Amino acid sequence: MSDTLERYTALTTEIAEHNRRYYLQDAPTVTDAEYDALMRELRGIEERRPEWVTASSPTQVIGADTGQAVLEGATFAPIKHLTQMLSLDNAFEDNDLQKFEERAARVLGLTAQSFEYTVELKIDGLSINILYEGGALEWAATRGNGFVGEDVTANVLTVMGIPRVLEGVKGQVEVRGEVYLSKEEFARLNAEAEETGGTLFANPRNAAAGTLRQKDPAMSAARKLEVIFYALGDPLSLGLKSQTELLEWLRGHGFPVEAHSERVTGWAAAAEYHHRMVAARASFPFDADGTVLKVDSFDLQRELGLTSRAPRYAVAYKFPVEEVQTRLLAIDTQVGRTGKINPLARLEPIKVEGSTVSNATLHNQDFITALDLRIGDTVVIRKAGGVIPEIVRTVLEKRPADSQPFVFPTECPVCKTVLERAEGEAAHFCPNPECPAKNYQKLIHFVSRGAMDIAGLGEKIVNQLVEAGLVRDVSDFYTLTLEKLLTLERMGEKNAGKILGQLEDSKSRPLGRLIFALGLPYVGSRNADLLERHFPDLHALMNARFEQLENISGLGERIARAVVDYFTQEKNRALIGRLEGSGLNLKSSVAAKGDKLAGLSFVITGSLSKGRDEVKKTLEGQGARVTGSVTKKTDYLLAGEEAGSKLEKAQALGVKVIGEAELEGLLGG
Numbered sequence: 001m002s003d004t005l006e007r008y009t010a011l012t013t014e015i016a017e018h019n020r021r022y023y024l025q026d027a028p029t030v031t032d033a034e035y036d037a038l039m040r041e042l043r044g045i046e047e048r049r050p051e052w053v054t055a056s057s058p059t060q061v062i063g064a065d066t067g068q069a070v071l072e073g074a075t076f077a078p079i080k081h082l083t084q085m086l087s088l089d090n091a092f093e094d095n096d097l098q099k100f101e102e103r104a105a106r107v108l109g110l111t112a113q114s115f116e117y118t119v120e121l122k123i124d125g126l127s128i129n130i131l132y133e134g135g136a137l138e139w140a141a142t143r144g145n146g147f148v149g150e151d152v153t154a155n156v157l158t159v160m161g162i163p164r165v166l167e168g169v170k171g172q173v174e175v176r177g178e179v180y181l182s183k184e185e186f187a188r189l190n191a192e193a194e195e196t197g198g199t200l201f202a203n204p205r206n207a208a209a210g211t212l213r214q215k216d217p218a219m220s221a222a223r224k225l226e227v228i229f230y231a232l233g234d235p236l237s238l239g240l241k242s243q244t245e246l247l248e249w250l251r252g253h254g255f256p257v258e259a260h261s262e263r264v265t266g267w268a269a270a271a272e273y274h275h276r277m278v279a280a281r282a283s284f285p286f287d288a289d290g291t292v293l294k295v296d297s298f299d300l301q302r303e304l305g306l307t308s309r310a311p312r313y314a315v316a317y318k319f320p321v322e323e324v325q326t327r328l329l330a331i332d333t334q335v336g337r338t339g340k341i342n343p344l345a346r347l348e349p350i351k352v353e354g355s356t357v358s359n360a361t362l363h364n365q366d367f368i369t370a371l372d373l374r375i376g377d378t379v380v381i382r383k384a385g386g387v388i389p390e391i392v393r394t395v396l397e398k399r400p401a402d403s404q405p406f407v408f409p410t411e412c413p414v415c416k417t418v419l420e421r422a423e424g425e426a427a428h429f430c431p432n433p434e435c436p437a438k439n440y441q442k443l444i445h446f447v448s449r450g451a452m453d454i455a456g457l458g459e460k461i462v463n464q465l466v467e468a469g470l471v472r473d474v475s476d477f478y479t480l481t482l483e484k485l486l487t488l489e490r491m492g493e494k495n496a497g498k499i500l501g502q503l504e505d506s507k508s509r510p511l512g513r514l515i516f517a518l519g520l521p522y523v524g525s526r527n528a529d530l531l532e533r534h535f536p537d538l539h540a541l542m543n544a545r546f547e548q549l550e551n552i553s554g555l556g557e558r559i560a561r562a563v564v565d566y567f568t569q570e571k572n573r574a575l576i577g578r579l580e581g582s583g584l585n586l587k588s589s590v591a592a593k594g595d596k597l598a599g600l601s602f603v604i605t606g607s608l609s610k611g612r613d614e615v616k617k618t619l620e621g622q623g624a625r626v627t628g629s630v631t632k633k634t635d636y637l638l639a640g641e642e643a644g645s646k647l648e649k650a651q652a653l654g655v656k657v658i659g660e661a662e663l664e665g666l667l668g669g
Contacts, residue, residue, distance in 0.1 A: 006126055008042070085143045100315050105294065121277060121291055122316050123287070124180065124287045130174065158225070171400070188450075347619040363426070380392045412435060465488070474575070601626075638656070
């Protein structure tokens with residue numbers, strides 16, 4: 001393609017829009033490979049036509065925009081990083097690493113040099129920056145545009161493994177890392193969203209970003225975010241001499257550090273490390289999208305310097321995106337526990353990232369229509385986040401001449417009831433409350449690991465129980481006896497005894513697990529736990545008003561309506577009665593929160609006699625929100641001994657400043 005100003009302008013506009021969707025909305029519309037191809041084309045044009053390059057070019061900025069514009073529509077207050085958070089330039093083949101090393105040698109005035117490098121895995125997550133002041137965690141922020149990020153302190157504090165205090169560390173220290181979701185947790189969240197009609201995440205990175213930017217920290221806590229640290233804002237201020245020493249410093253202060261990092265000599269050794277990681281990528285518990293090569297010496301890093309958006313001493317070597325072609329053999333439809341019709345692609349088996357794939361979810365009719373899928377088509381598949389097989393596109397040039405568009409069924413494939421599709425909804429549902437497929441899936445869901453966790457009741461045994469007429473609804477599980485179980489084919493006394501023991505154990509499961517097991521529409525495990533935290537027992541939830549539920553942060557109108565409708569039905573209330581009669585736990589195991597400080601926003605600074613963590617728990621236990629930075633919306637600054645710059649900012653903004661004595665007054669009033 002020839003270089004034209006029209007093409008260059010179109011490229012910059014298109015990439016800027018992709019950046020906005022990726023960084024601000026956590027909703028990318030292109031794959032990483034497609035985005036990288038656009039950026040490579042843009043860089044190629046700019047190398048040939050440098051007079052077209054402006055400061056606003058996507059090659060010159062970090063994130064979605066420059067300046068404060070990156071925070072337009074932001075959920076949280078802005079925080080300015082003490083030192084800029086940079087992006088990384090990319091490499092796509094071994095030769096790029098050789099060029100990187102030769103360029104570094106030229107910058108340093110060396111004729112030839114094989115540098116000592118630290119090589120690390122590049123986890124596909126969300127970059128965070130945490131400021132410690134005098135050893136105490138002050139705030140945590142997203143990268144944003146590199147200069148200004150969003151205050152996500154409350155949510156970051158829900159992530160396991162982040163030290164609250166750094167012993168022996170003085171002054172201000174910025175610690176940087178990557179927040180991510182494991183492949184297992186990503187798969188769990190999407191499976192739950194698929195079942196409850198929620199929005200699916202495109203990949204673990206977007207799932208992590210969406211989780212970290214929730215307004216309610218409880219929602220972040222319910223998703224098992226993890227974190228890996230790899231950098232400091234200014235490592236030289238601590239006397240560290242290399243990236244190797246920095247990683248040891250992080251480990252020594254309790255920060256999680258990725259285990260695959262190595263120190264190597266020369267670009268060829270770095271390339272060899274990269275290829276080993278490519279071969280092992282399927283075994284990683286997280287989604288990694290490449291490796292990072294860093295000149296190990298901080299003295300050399302300082303000499304090599306920075307561009308406007310990236311360091312000259314580091315480069316990200318991207319993993320190849322494994323996309324393979326196979327044939328679509330059939331499209332089946334299955335009925336979920338809520339009645340949702342789940343279309344499933346049956347594929348000619350093929351190996352993708354270390355495992356054989358023969359099925360892929362197709363979500364709904366709109367998804368199938370958008371891809372124009374037809375039986376017999378050759379399709380391109382990949383694993384979303386290295387986990388979930390998905391169809392990316394159809395290879396139209398290989399389409400059979402006699403192919404026909406797929407017609408979505410109008411009837412339930414099991415009970416033949418006419419399907420319904422509500423206005424504004426993407427999915428079709430079977431409305432028949434007695435649909436055998438729905439009832440069977442409800443039984444399977446009830447005994448599953450995330451619900452009542454009755455391991456001995458697998459699909460085969462549940463099916464036998466249904467066929468034998470021993471189980472019609474979930475309450476019947478608790479009427480099983482040794483004699484009844486022994487009537488099943490190939491059921492021995494030992495296995496039957498185990499099942500009865502597991503059923504007895506399940507009676508003491510937390511209320512949130514029972515709520516989830518009941519299978520209320522749109523209520524996944526996270527929302528079930530949220531309901532347990534707000535109601536002392538299941539009877540209180542059953543009698544809750546719509547307004548009560550709607551006002552719970554994280555639920556909203558649709559879920560509130562679904563909960564009220566479920567418990568309005570007499571058959572569901574009767575089911576709860578039978579479960580209670582069987583001895584199941586209906587009481588919340590979560591201490592009820594107070595509301596003395598409900599709706600108030602606090603910031604804590606300085607040393608407190610009871611300890612900052614303990615005071616924070618007390619405040620949150622009474623309904624307050626504790627944040628890391630002072631803004632005009634802050635209601636109170638709680639100031640202890642040696643209060644720092646936050647006290648000055650609060651006074652300048654007119655925020656009310658109180659001490660521990662005044663707080664006791666608020667709590668006792």
